[in-house]
Amino acid sequence: DTAVSQTPKYLVTQMGNDKSIKCEQNLGHDTMYWYKQDSKKFLKIMFSYNNKELIINETVPNRFSPKSPDKAHLNLHINSLELGDSAVYFCASSQTGSGGYTFGSGTRLTVV
Amino acid sequence: QQPVQSPQAVILREGEDAVINCSSSKALYSVHWYRQKHGEAPxxxxxxxKGGEQKGHDKISASFNEKKQQSSLYLTASQLSYSGTYFCGTGEAQGAQKLVFGQGTRLTINP
Incomplete structure (x- = not known):
């Protein structure tokens, strides 16, 4: 059983399009995250949700809109995609107060 | 602010030891260590x-110097499977719901 699953794994799209990435975790964790990893491998937090509530929004353009319908799901919708949005987006989850993060396998987004 | 890792890259022969350092300018509550292989998730x-003991399992261990806000990851008698990029992630408060990651240290183990 996959602990944190993301779909799709690859996404190639044109500038200006809108796309979504979905994430689900079956670990019973109460916190979920979106991280962006750029071409230099830098992992930067975008959003953090705790029990469906937005906790952290790290000055991400408002073209990015996360949604958490329940504590096991966290989706990311991106409007008006730009070339600079090309990166690998990782979903992760953790349980507050214990242990580390479990990352999904990532979504490689390429904007052309 | 992003923690700083050193070295940026290291190449070893199988069986050699490695130390990767992580340093922050901010007071830390927690330090995480992750390994990422090419094309995979961390x-x-x-x-x-903070206040905890040095951790370790198998031949990988780590320490946390709270006064200096530094952590070190120790890989002993490295194996080929240890190759990858190592990241430290720092948390500033108990229950802090974000980790700030260092820039990564690329470790290559050759036979």
């Missing part, structure tokens, strides 16, 4: 908490 290795 995998959690261990967490060190």
């Amino acid at each position: 995998v959690f290795l261990m967490i060190l908490l």
